[in-house]
Amino acid sequence: MTSRIWTYIEQEDGRAHPVSWELLGAALKLSRDLPDSVVECVLLGEHVEPIIDQAFSFGASRVYAIDDAVLRHYRNLPYSAGISNLIQQHQPEIFLVGATTLGRDLASSIATRVSTGLTADCTELAIDPKKILAATRPTFGGNLMATILCKTRRPQMATVRPRVLPTPQPLTEWKRGEVIRAPLGMREDDVAVKLLRFVAGEAEEEIEYADVVVAGGRGVGGAKGFALLRELADALGGVVGASRPAVDAGWITYAHQVGQTGKTIRPKLYIAAGISGAIQHRVGVAGSDFILAINSDPNAPIFHIADFGIVGDLNTVVPELTKQIRAAKAAQKHD
Amino acid sequence: MGRPIHVIVAVKQVPDTSNVRINPETGTLIREGVPAILNPYEAHALELAVQLKNTFGGRITVLTMGPAGATEALRECIEQGADRAILVSDRKFAAADTLATSYVIATAIEAIQRETPADLLLFGKQAIDGDTAQVGPGVATRLNLPLITCACAIESFDLDNRLAIVHRRVERGIEVLQTPLPALFTVEKEIAPISRAPLPNIIHAARYTPEIWSATAPVAFDMAQIGIKGSPTIVGNAHTPPLKKAGPAITAAEMGVERAIAEALTAIDKAGVLTGSKA
Amino acid sequence: MTEKLSFDAIVVGAGPAGVSAAITMASKGLHVAVIERGRFAGSKNLFGGVLYTSAIGDVLPDFAKRNPPFERPVTEQGYWLMSPDSVVRLMHKSQAYKVEPAEAYTALRAKFDAWYAEQAASFGALLIPKTNVIDLIRDAQGRVIGVQTDRPQGDVYAPVVILSEGVNNLLTQKAGLSKVDLPPNLVALSVKEVIALPQAAIEQRFGLAGAKEGVAIDIFGDATLGLPGTAFLYANKTSVSIGVGMLLAEFVQHKLRPHEVLARFKNHPVIKPYLQGGEQLEYGAHLIPEFGYDRMPKLLADGVMVAGDAAGMVDALHREGTNLAMTAGKFAGLTAVEAHKAQDFSARFLRMYRRKLNQSFVMKDLKQYRRMGDFLGESPHFMKTYVDFANDAALRYFSAHGMAKRDMEKEIVNSLWQRRSFFGVARDMMKLLRGMGA
Ligand SMILES: Cc1cc2nc3c(=O)[nH]c(=O)nc-3n(C[C@H](O)[C@H](O)[C@H](O)COP(=O)(O)OP(=O)(O)OC[C@H]3O[C@@H](n4cnc5c(N)ncnc54)[C@H](O)[C@@H]3O)c2cc1C
Ligand SMILES: Cc1cc2nc3c(=O)[nH]c(=O)nc-3n(C[C@H](O)[C@H](O)[C@H](O)COP(=O)(O)OP(=O)(O)OC[C@H]3O[C@@H](n4cnc5c(N)ncnc54)[C@H](O)[C@@H]3O)c2cc1C
């Protein structure tokens, strides 16, 4: 029998969250280790047609879609009920959901409805020798990693945070696979919770998907020090990140926090200044292509994960770095 | 004044993970001496309950599933203003995952409601020992109640008409949701600030003994749904996360800041990570 | 609106002194509240750790049946005189120490205090944790009639208040009983670590035959860089306690950081092998009052008594404090019981407390060693000179092969005179004897 690996396509206002494609990419990899398996997507919403094509372009072989006005905005009840029905009908082996606020809310309810195990916030997915999903996640405040298995019930569910997995590229050549359209079977009157309005947050810098992140920690010493980092980030066309103590101290807002209780990032270049490199911070940056660490303490653990380290005072190193980068850019323009 | 309110708060006692230390020499966890605390989100949930009780009059019941030592967390809840505390505790509950936990909590809540129906169920957004954020949604689903996760403010609470307007924090901003009551909220810390408990509460709590419920009395739980049997997930091996291989580190003071940076930039250039974003 | 909170007696601080007072009063039927600022009794407390059962048994005769969380009985004890690279050991181990219950046990305060407070609760005393007493409440005549805490609706009343708040005796000062605001030359600062080790490793390293043997070592000399002060190394069940202490003034004057002094001590070639492979469980610092008999606070006033460290009841020379605190707490408790019988809480009646103390070892010991602190203060070289001398002498003695014994002895004595003049040594000895009360 074919094993179905399902991923959830999270969408709001007709736009898919990039984590959806990260999951799809990971599912395709898992599929190689799971004999006779197919990768399929689940999509709910109103007017979601364009996203269906996108799913095929990222390699889905089938899409299950429920398109209904009741699903205009995410609400727990209709979404979890709709997907649970699909699961009961089609019996997937694995079901992956993004660990966003929406995804966590949704996945927990679905797992309860279909009475299966759910592993939250995974940092690694693999198929073990017995063909079981091995989902690895941090425990004990991030100080330990544990591998969780769900042997007896199906589907095996897991949520994964955005940017923990690499972002795949859409295929240049793809064909539209099968689309299974299902009715929701629910009317607006059946849904008690109503969205009255949405208050958009202040437009914060998006650090999750930035190519360059310049982050500061307790060693930066204050909001003033962050101005130095901001200049460097601007020179590199990047954004500013921070460790938790810097956020807790109020030097910068929470949206900039990197790490286990902040955001996971995987920029091309990550510059860590005045950050010691505690485990809870490291898990958030492990996917970076290149890590440059600046720290006055040669024994700081951050140097263990840095591709290049400068032992020195960030107050002199960072401005000089900004200067040289600006100079290099100016020279490039002249060429 | 209208009718009094009944709020049930599900609380968990957790190890204070901010106090976890690693042995720098061996890299292993020092588990001993990690104090157990009331999960911080529930402290805020309880404050919300106390605010509502102060407004409407009524009662707060707190409930936890956990080992005998969890009475400490319950006592803390009594200090903060809870009226009744129940510890659901039995060897048979041990090693429960979130599915089994939500079954036990939901079943216990049903039993409490047979005496006094609740107008509101409050949970923490997540427990800091596991950060799973699953038990609240699981219980709402089992009890078929409206669920609002990540509640960060109450805009209005109309007990007579059984209607609340709640702010929910999501990545892009705030959803303002209306829900009928009873409902289940999981709360963010902003939901209510912690206040210092008055001394008479502390004294009352010191003398208070929480009720202890076993797996069989006063509620007969379904043995197939609790403990290891009721938990589909199992924890395989645990390990400390590996470090990736480190590159060179140079000392700015030794070679001069300018040269150190020039070398760093050469290394970045060689890695080719900035080509593309450079121009 | 709210009822006035009142008790027969209030105890401030759930350390050995306070809990002893509470047990004494509650077991005689008084309605007692013990107010403690820590999360639980003992949560913030730290000591070396040797406890003396004579004092515990005095307060709680059946203590042994109540499963006290002791670590090991002390079956071997003594002193190490440490130079930078060697040590002279003066240890005493005896089968005479092997009685049940033993005279002294090593212990950890977090566990012991929590247990001790539970015993008070078993007699009906009410423990109020996480609550800081910030002031005393007095009536129009200035008599103490209760305490004010840092909580809303936080006033508590009782005709008698026992202050057992430890060395940082702010309330004792507020009560007007002590003018001492902890000058650095009258308090010692101790830093301590608890290091976990497998039980077998501890028994092997300290030469102990199982869990029924234990050892307590006090160390002088290089541990405190030759400055006046002491260090200690105690074997617990599955951990060792190690620490150093010196007058606060010494740390300040020599610009020493306490944790660095401890780290240095832990790395001493003699000490290091005992700790090898251990995991740090606890780290903490605590003050020890060294007011001395002559500078002790007044012990009572109308409606209030002071016991334990708050009153400077520590015999630093013999690392005794808990036993003095317990005995004082008991006397304060007994006095409160009598005061209730007489319905007289005046200072005149409470003087009974002072009389009981005077007749006990508490005041006798404190009086005897009244000048010890002065001696060490005036003779700062004492530790270094004599400890180094002892080590030097030992080396010469044990390695002087092929030399006339007489010459060797002469050399040893000469080496002392080189360090200090004959009169200097004589003066030190005189002062030391006076310090010891002889
Ligand atoms: C459950 C849990 C979740 C957590 N989640 C997160 C999280 O999401 N993100 C996170 O970051 N942390 C998190 N933490 C906290 C984490 O354990 C660390 O405490 C934190 O990452 C340390 O931040 P830091 O490196 O900025 O500060 P520190 O560890 O204090 O390091 C400061 C560094 O700055 C260096 N420095 C000082 N001055 C200078 C100078 N002038 N020039 C150069 N270098 C200098 C110092 O040498 C030092 O290495 C979490 C902890 C727990 C228990
Ligand atoms: C490093 C070190 C080693 C020692 N070794 C030994 C030893 O081996 N043997 C020995 O017998 N003695 C030893 N001592 C001395 C002994 O610890 C003390 O003498 C003893 O603890 C005194 O007991 P106490 O009850 O007076 O005060 P404490 O034990 O200090 O208790 C005071 C209590 O009052 C509480 N408190 C204080 N202020 C307030 C307030 N305002 N409101 C509410 N609560 C308050 C505190 O939290 C604390 O719990 C050592 C001391 C130190 C520092």
Ligand SMILES: Nc1ncnc2c1ncn2[C@@H]1O[C@H](COP(=O)(O)O)[C@@H](O)[C@H]1O
């Ligand atoms: N054992 C438990 N007993 C009572 N409530 C719990 C328990 N476990 C979790 N909860 C509640 O569910 C919330 C989410 O927990 P978690 O899913 O473990 O992150 C917590 O904040 C608590 O309010």
